[in-house]
Amino acid sequence: MDIMENIDEIILQNQKQWDENVDSAEQYTVPWLDLDIDSVNAFAEGKLSGFHKPSGNINIPMLSKIRKQLYGDLKGKKVLCLASGGGQQSAVFSLLGADVTVADISQGQLNGDIRAAQHYGYEIKTVLCSMMDLSVFEAETFDVVYQPVSICFVPDVLPVYREVYRVLKKGGIYSVSHINPATYPADFDNEIDGWDGTGYRISSPYLGGALRVDKDGNENMTDGELTGEFRHLFIDMFCNLTEAGFIIKYVTEDERNFVRTEENHSENKLERGYSVIQRYIDILSVK
Numbered sequence: 591m592d593i594m595e596n597i598d599e600i601i602l603q604n605q606k607q608w609d610e611n612v613d614s615a616e617q618y619t620v621p622w623l624d625l626d627i628d629s630v631n632a633f634a635e636g637k638l639s640g641f642h643k644p645s646g647n648i649n650i651p652m653l654s655k656i657r658k659q660l661y662g663d664l665k666g667k668k669v670l671c672l673a674s675g676g677g678q679q680s681a682v683f684s685l686l687g688a689d690v691t692v693a694d695i696s697q698g699q700l701n702g703d704i705r706a707a708q709h710y711g712y713e714i715k716t717v718l719c720s721m722m723d724l725s726v727f728e729a730e731t732f733d734v735v736y737q738p739v740s741i742c743f744v745p746d747v748l749p750v751y752r753e754v755y756r757v758l759k760k761g762g763i764y765s766v767s768h769i770n771p772a773t774y775p776a777d778f779d780n781e782i783d784g785w786d787g788t789g790y791r792i793s794s795p796y797l798g799g800a801l802r803v804d805k806d807g808n809e810n811m812t813d814g815e816l817t818g819e820f821r822h823l824f825i826d827m828f829c830n831l832t833e834a835g836f837i838i839k840y841v842t843e844d845e846r847n848f849v850r851t852e853e854n855h856s857e858n859k860l861e862r863g864y865s866v867i868q869r870y871i872d873i874l875s876v877k
Contacts, residue, residue: 597745601720604743604818605695608675612698619699621677621706630685634661639845641678646849653848656840656874660734660765664688667733670757673721673740675699677706683736684712691715691732693724724753731757737766739870745800745820747827751834758877764836768871770844771798771823777869780808798823827873836875844870 612619622641632638636654639646665687671680675694680703684690692703692714700716707714719726721737722744735754741747754764775783776790783794797811798821804814811821831838847868 597722600743600745600816600818601695601722603816607818608694608696609698612696612702618678619676619702621702621709622681623677623706623709625681625685625710627685630682633682634658634686639849641682648845648848650848652840653842653845656842659839660736660763660874661686664734668731669734669736670727670732671703672724672735672737672754673743674736674738675703675716677702677704679736679738680714681706681710683734684714685710688734691717693717693719693721695720722749722753724757727757729756730759730762733759733762735762735764737764739767739769741766742769742819742822747822748830748833751830751836755834755836755877760877762877764875764877766873766875768822768827768873770868770871771796771821771827773868774821775811778809780810782810796823797821798826827871831873831875836877838873838875840872840874842872842874843868844872 608619625641629638629641633640634657636650636657637647639648661683664683667688669683669688669690671683671690671692673694674680675692675696676699680690680692684707690712692700694700694716695718697718700718703714703716717726721740735758737750737754741750744750754766758764773790773792775792775794776785778784778794783792784790794811799811801817801819801821802810802812802814803817804810808814809817828838
C-alpha cells in the first residue's frame, strides 16, 4: 500500500483520535490557564525549561540565545502555531504580544485555544486544516511558524516544510520539533523494545515509516495496523528542510534533559526516562 495515496484517510483517523483525546482530557489537550507573565518571560529568555514536568531552572547561554531569537520582540508579529491546538503554545506566544493564528485538524483542540484566549483576554484566530495544506493562507503571511511535536502524524515531512516555507515572510523563523528517531523505540511496550525494568532497551532495526500495532497490542515498525503516527529519520528531518529552501540555524535537545529535579528521579518510568534518553529534537530554521 502506498501510504501517501491514503493520506486523507490518515488525516481523518488522526482528526478523530485528537477529538477523542480532547474528550478524555489527554495532557496535550488541556489549555494552560495558570500562566503568569513572569514565568512566560523567564521561559522566553531561556531561564526556565518549560511549563510541563519535569521542568526547572536552566542556565545554558546558547539555549538563551535561541529562545530570544524565537520569542524576543514578538509584539505585533504574526505567528502561526501549526498543528498546535490545545490552548498551550498559543497562550505563550499571545501573552508575549504576538498576533497568533492556530491551525489544527481537530476542532476540539482549537476550542482549547479559544478557551485560553477568553481566559486571558487576548484575541486569536483559529483555522481547521491539515498541516499538509495551508492554502487558506496567502504567501509570506507569517513572521514565525511554530510547530511542536506533531509532524509525526504525516508520512512525509517535505510537503509540510514546503507549505511552511511558502507562508513565511522572507527572513521568517520556523521552529519544528521532532521525535528523535534514534530513541523512538524506547517508548514502545513490547518484548523487543522499551522499558525492561532496569533500562530502556532498543533492539529493533533502525527504520523509518509508519508506526503499527500488532494483534497483541505491541507497537512496532513492521507488523500490524497503522496507528496514524510515523517515524521520520534524520535524513528526512534535516535534508528536507534545506530541500524546501530553509537555512538551519540551531538544533537543540529536549530541554528537560538539562534539568535535574525530583521529577527526574521519580519511580515513574516515564518521568525518569527524560533524564535517560533523548526523546525530542528541536530545529530552528530561517527562510
